[in-house]
Amino acid sequence: MAVDIDHIRAQFPALHQEVNGHPLIYFDNAATSQKPKMVVDAIAHYYNKENSNIHRGVHYLSQKATDKYELAREAVRRFINAASTEEIIFTRGTTEAINLVSTCLSNWLFKAGDEIIISAIEHHSNIVPWQMACEQSGATLKVIPVLDSGELDMDAYRALLSDKTKLVTVNHISNALGTVNPVEEITFLAQEKGALVLIDGAQATPHMTVDVQSLNCDFYCFSAHKMYGPTGVGILHGKKEILDKMPPYHGGGEMIKEVKFEGTTYNDLPFKFEAGTPNIVGGVAIEAAIRFIEEIGIENIAQQEAELLAYATEKLQEVGGIRFIGEAKEKAGVVSFIIDGVHPYDAGTILDKLGIAIRTGHHCAQPVMDRYSIPGTMRASFAVYNTKEEIDTFIEGVKKVKQLFS
Amino acid sequence: MTILEIQEEIIEEFDMFDDWIQKYDYLIELSKSVPLIDEADRVEGNLIKGCQSKVWLHAKKEGEHVRFMADSDAIITKGIVALLVRVLDGQKCQDIIDNELHFIDAIGLREHLSMTRSNGLVSMIKQMKIYALVFQAK
Incomplete structure (x- = not known):
């Protein structure tokens, strides 16, 4: 990877906390990003x-x-x-x-x-x-x-x-x-x-x-x-x-x-x-x-996030029973999906219990949800400080959700 | 049973659980066990739209008592809906108006009533009280 992820993560105090007894995984960056210490x-x-x-x-x-x-x-x-x-x-x-x-x-x-x-x-x-x-x-x-x-x-x-x-x-x-x-x-x-x-x-x-x-x-x-x-x-x-x-x-x-x-x-x-x-x-x-x-370089950020997005998409596909909402050739930052038969609210609630912050719901874009005839999606969105290890933990959470609600 | 007694009963049930996963498993079970609302009442007029999940609430008056029927499209919400119906269904109007619902706090599900959740539950509780007020005035 082109960026020094440990150095970057060290600049974000908010990332270093536990939520519900688990290390926080913050995948709600499309809503708002965390702030580096310099800001x-x-x-x-x-x-x-x-x-x-x-x-x-x-x-x-x-x-x-x-x-x-x-x-x-x-x-x-x-x-x-x-x-x-x-x-x-x-x-x-x-x-x-x-x-x-x-x-x-x-x-x-x-x-x-x-x-x-x-x-x-x-x-x-x-x-x-x-x-x-x-x-x-x-x-x-x-x-x-x-x-x-x-x-x-x-x-x-x-x-x-x-x-x-x-x-x-x-x-x-x-x-x-x-x-x-x-x-x-x-x-x-x-x-x-x-x-x-x-x-x-x-x-x-x-x-x-x-x-x-x-x-x-x-x-x-x-x-x-x-x-x-x-x-x-x-x-x-x-x-x-x-x-x-x-x-x-x-x-x-x-x-x-x-x-x-x-x-x-x-x-x-x-x-x-x-x-x-x-x-x-x-x-x-x-x-x-x-x-x-x-200081990091926007191209490096873009590359890091593209890798995360590709990795998350691949791993979700492996889980099975996932419907991706939005499969454009050109995508950035966001993977939006639903687990077959699972309401996004239920999924988001369980992931939160595991310390994983994603967004669920209509994302202030109700016409998009109507277009796909769904109540909402689960959305994981990435920033430069996110890691593949976090995605692995997130995938385990998704599997847990599937197990609970099926 | 009074509203207070049913709440205490629920609190006791939840006391048996060691961790959150058992609690949520129980909510999931509750959501499956109860036929909550007639299909005919699952209509737009009875819909409380949350940002995250939807809740349907229907009520009718039987003498001094109020019968509640409700449903949700999300399972965890539906589990909590089942608990709310269990506490308030069949109670007298005045009791519904007067009683505080402290059990949600006590069983550690308060987060589902926070503003950010916007799952329709807060509006549902308010609407249940409004039904009781209206039925009492009739």
Whole structure:
């Protein structure tokens, strides 16, 4: 293996604990990853030594905090290879980033008769905001169907595209199935029709190199907490030419240039979309999380996780009586499955008793479960600190579940 | 038997188990042993949707007493559902309203009532009390 797993695991105090009398095996990384010590230390250090409000105040601490926050913005820019820091907007998370775009576009761009295309394998956070946008603007929602394999039906997608299409949005990687969507092609086809493209990258940034300039999408959203960073901070990347035209989202301090009762002028990018005091420490911590990833190398992380995914899939197949939900050729991070005749809730409960944390249920993607006519799945999702030995123990747990419920 | 007595009886039963696996084996047995709800009552209107598992609950009034019928699509949930029905089925409205269900805590299954589980059980208990309130008011 390309990574020094012992060295990596030593940086995660949360991994070194017992749960229900067993060493914790944490396979719920698609929900949120654990945090390395350097991220936790960055948070403590900021509050202990550097805390101040930013972009205001001439005093030393304010300047220091501002520098750190803007350094984080630059780290994010570098991480996804954005053209400039003006295109990096801090949000509360992927969900807020998507809502920012959907709200601003409903106020500005969408009108009755327009069409918004999403896919059948979206997280609720990339469905509901667009349903709300449609309600408000009179636009219509169209859905790219998914094939049995968990891959999007690209022929159906081409057929859905038309001059009415104003926006296309899909996830980069499906949280429920692990499918890696062909986002470059999806983007290209949409832009040929003059539509904007938003990619929900929440599940992608922890697992693969993301280059927003080569993807050429108009918006890319992701969350820090799924990539070793803190909760409560996310990123909206938008192309400058579109963000410049888009009206602001929230009003308040920070996002203004000049406020008069006769009218207000808005601040430049990215501050136009960052009303109020932001999650400063979140910014500081995301910078540390990116440093953590870069020190290992995202390619090494991807390779490690691909090996884990292949190993887990193979071992589950050997158990027998397993139905995989999502068997796309391109998959990352996630193995979603059900054991024949066993409810995921029952399985998850027993695995928890064995100290194994997986996710069970519909993964905030109910339409996906409906598509496969199942109540939910068992989902094991991996991070760089997971090991094949942990998978072996997990497989023993799966066998125990089978034995109990059959 | 009163609600309190049935709860004490269940607590005693669970006291016999040495470890969690025996406890869950027993829940699995309970889920198999009871015909919990008529197929005709397994309908959308009686469905309590949890994030993780589903629970069906139907109730009818027999004199001063409430009869409960319930089911779940998950076996462990169904085992706990069977226990809840055993405690509250056939009891008087006022007793159902007044009595605390302390047995779940006592037998070490409280985690199944936590918010994160979202298995429909918390809503089921609430709904059982609501049925008792409504039937009493009638």
